Amino acid sequence: MSEKQKHASAYWKENVRYLFILLTIWFVVSYGAGILFKDALDSIRIGGFKLGFWFAQQGSIYAFVILIFVYIRLMNKLDKKYGFDE
Structure with a gap:
């Protein structure tokens, strides 16, 4: 396996x-x-709504959007680490 293939695999x-x-x-x-x-x-309330309801309706969406930005940051670092950045 060539060095380039090892880099791509890692x-x-x-x-x-x-x-x-x-x-x-x-x-x-x-x-x-x-x-x-x-x-x-x-048993915990946020803005008058139960926290379980809040997570089911909005919290998971907020978490997903935050995770998208975390993924972008991680991938930018990974690209630089392996020399795939532009």
Whole structure:
């Protein structure tokens, strides 16, 4: 395997690892906080709404948007690390 292929393989493995971690966080926030832990979170209120309801309706969307920006930052660093930046 050539050096370029090793770089590309390492780059892809790290990219997949980032994706897995970020999607796991999104799953925990959207499914876990919005559905599984809803009853426990409902004892806390934000703006008059129960926290479980807030996560199910808006919190998971906010978390997803934040994770998109985190992914962009991670990928920019990864591109520079492996020399794939423009």
